[in-house]
Amino acid sequence: MKFVCLxxxxxxxxxxxxxxxxxxxxxxxxxxxxxxKFSMVTNPGETQMVSxxxxxxxxxxxxxxxxxMTRGTLKDEASAGSGxxxxxxxxxxxxxxxxxxxxxxxxxxxxxxxxxxxPFSAMVAEMGLTSxxxxxxxxxxxxxxxxxADAKEKLDRLPVFVKPxxxxxxxxxxxxxxxxxxxxxxxxDSKNDSPNGIAWTREAEQRLxxxxxxxxxxxxxxxxxxxKERGVxxxxxxxxxxxxxxxxxxx
Amino acid sequence: xxxxxxxxxxxxxxxxxDDAKVVQQITEQMQQVQARMAGIKHKLVVMSGKGGVGKSMxxxxxxxxLARQHSRVGLLDVDLNGPCVPRMLGLHxxxxxxxxxxxxxPIGPLGIKVASMDFFLGAASPVRWKGPMDVxxxxxxxxxxxVIREFLADVVWGELDYLLADLPPGAAADKPPVIAGFxxxxxxxxxxxxxxxxxxxxxxxxxxxxxxxxxxxxGIVENMSEYRCPSCGEQNELFEGNTEAMCEVLDLPLLGRxxxxxxxxxxxxxxxxxxxxxYPTIQRYQEIAGRIRTLLDYKKVLAxxx
Numbered sequence: 001m002k003f004v005c006l007x008x009x010x011x012x013x014x015x016x017x018x019x020x021x022x023x024x025x026x027x028x029x030x031x032x033x034x035x036x037k038f039s040m041v042t043n044p045g046e047t048q049m050v051s052x053x054x055x056x057x058x059x060x061x062x063x064x065x066x067x068x069m070t071r072g073t074l075k076d077e078a079s080a081g082s083g084x085x086x087x088x089x090x091x092x093x094x095x096x097x098x099x100x101x102x103x104x105x106x107x108x109x110x111x112x113x114x115x116x117x118x119p120f121s122a123m124v125a126e127m128g129l130t131s132x133x134x135x136x137x138x139x140x141x142x143x144x145x146x147x148x149a150d151a152k153e154k155l156d157r158l159p160v161f162v163k164p165x166x167x168x169x170x171x172x173x174x175x176x177x178x179x180x181x182x183x184x185x186x187x188x189d190s191k192n193d194s195p196n197g198i199a200w201t202r203e204a205e206q207r208l209x210x211x212x213x214x215x216x217x218x219x220x221x222x223x224x225x226x227x228k229e230r231g232v233x234x235x236x237x238x239x240x241x242x243x244x245x246x247x248x249x250x251x
Numbered sequence: 252x253x254x255x256x257x258x259x260x261x262x263x264x265x266x267x268x269d270d271a272k273v274v275q276q277i278t279e280q281m282q283q284v285q286a287r288m289a290g291i292k293h294k295l296v297v298m299s300g301k302g303g304v305g306k307s308m309x310x311x312x313x314x315x316x317l318a319r320q321h322s323r324v325g326l327l328d329v330d331l332n333g334p335c336v337p338r339m340l341g342l343h344x345x346x347x348x349x350x351x352x353x354x355x356x357p358i359g360p361l362g363i364k365v366a367s368m369d370f371f372l373g374a375a376s377p378v379r380w381k382g383p384m385d386v387x388x389x390x391x392x393x394x395x396x397x398v399i400r401e402f403l404a405d406v407v408w409g410e411l412d413y414l415l416a417d418l419p420p421g422a423a424a425d426k427p428p429v430i431a432g433f434x435x436x437x438x439x440x441x442x443x444x445x446x447x448x449x450x451x452x453x454x455x456x457x458x459x460x461x462x463x464x465x466x467x468x469x470g471i472v473e474n475m476s477e478y479r480c481p482s483c484g485e486q487n488e489l490f491e492g493n494t495e496a497m498c499e500v501l502d503l504p505l506l507g508r509x510x511x512x513x514x515x516x517x518x519x520x521x522x523x524x525x526x527x528x529x530y531p532t533i534q535r536y537q538e539i540a541g542r543i544r545t546l547l548d549y550k551k552v553l554a555x556x557x
Contacts, residue, residue, distance in 0.1 A: 045387070059272035065349070066354040068401075074379070215549045216504075218549055
């Protein structure tokens with residue numbers, strides 16, 4: 001945070017920090033041109049915000065101890081101070097004074113936040129979502145494809161949370177291939193479809209099968225990345241040889 | 252009273268200087284983290300969106316498995332409010348040794364170096380912070396992030412092959428992925444789930460969020476896959492889920508399945524972990540650790556097998 005001397009049109013310099021009271025910091029600034037002095041006094045909450053950054057205003061004079069902030073801030077049984085901020089705010093509110101920074105302006109007339117005053121409910125409403133994140137009309141997306149009974153059965157066997165993603169992925173593949181009906185074969189083929197639009201020859205696929213299954217997806221991505229870098233649309237045995245040469249450098 | 256002036260014009264003429272030295276100190280803090288982490292070859296986080304899936308049990312056993320494979324291993328218990336790693340490894344009651352060079356961690360079984368919030372707490376004491384903002388969630392978030400930063404920056408880890416961080420539960424814009432983002436050159440995240448659909452649902456969100464944060468997810472460990480009877484050794488399913496389907500959708504490898512093993516769990520509860528590498532459940536952890544090593548070295552595997 002910086003302060004500007006509007007008379008001299010310059011930044012005020014940080015000068016020193018004092019502790020005028022428990023839970024409070026007085027931060028002093030001076031104008032380098034006119035010499036005007038200015039002190040900002042933090043409330044207990046602001047003081048603690050600064051301390052939790054693990055920094056000393058104005059810089060350190062001694063190196064930090066290991067776990068300085070953790071050890072210095074962990075509460076021991078005898079320490080007091082809890083609720084100090086609440087007391088401060090309560091005091092201000094009871095006394096009818098505004099607190100330092102108003103957390104939220106009251107909603108304007110006709111404001112979309114409505115009577116609840118929650119800023120997020122309006123955003124959610126604007127996005128057409130319910131609180132659960134589902135589309136407000138609650139209707140599932142209609143499929144433009146015909147699913148054969150066995151393909152539909154396979155889809156329905158998937159866990160609820162997985163189903164929409166698989167459906168969307170299979171349908172995206174079918175759309176790309178110009179299919180209107182989704183069969184078990186289409187579902188299987190969609191698994192090998194590269195989102196990069198890169199095709200694999202049978203020989204290249206067979207060589208990929210030599211890789212342990214748990215790292216095969218990673219290998220596929222790496223090889224497709226290599227192909228993309230080289231502007232190749234199909235992974236052939238030659239691309240696999242090039243990939244092998246590239247990985248040999250890591251041996 | 253100064254006349255009304257155009258602040259934008261004034262600021263346009265001025266050069267900002269950090270004379271309170273806040274930015275400088277925060278930069279130094281991050282450099283300190285970088286310096287401490289530089290001696291560690293592979294930094295991994297173990298996470299899950301869901302609580303209670305056995306993250307700590309998985310982390311501790313993976314650390315032991317890697318140590319058994321002759322690696323130098325460190326284990327950072329990042330669950331500040333529910334630290335349990337020291338108790339599981341029989342280190343409860345020990346503490347970090349503060350030295351001018353930093354905080355020296357206690358050494359657990361098989362030479363594992365351990366750091367945990369537990370080392371700062373009394374027997375039954377929860378984590379409580381001093382000050383007026385001790386119940387403010389905004390302040391707590393900031394505070395906890397800086398405590399984690401101190402764990403990364405101030406512990407004398409030395410040279411390690413692996414540092415495993417056991418993250419607290421959480422799926423999205425809360426701590427775990429953010430914590431992971433703190434660790435420089437993070438090798439990746441290992442995600443723990445149970446076969447339950449509820450757990451899988453939340454775990455999936457955490458994977459998506461981690462990927463959005465640029466964290467490489469290495470794979471999934473399915474914990475509590477089945478129940479191993481301590482009397483007869485027979486195994487039965489505990490949940491009816493489909494972790495394989497989830498892995499397929501997320502395009503992630505299933506690194507392995509771990510049964511719920513009461514005998515093994517009990518040894519960790521007592522702080523006397525079973526270390527017998529011939530024990531069947533421990534062998535499963537060994538296999539997963541082997542797969543993790545392969546994943547981290549996958550380019551070598553590709554060079555050999557393609």
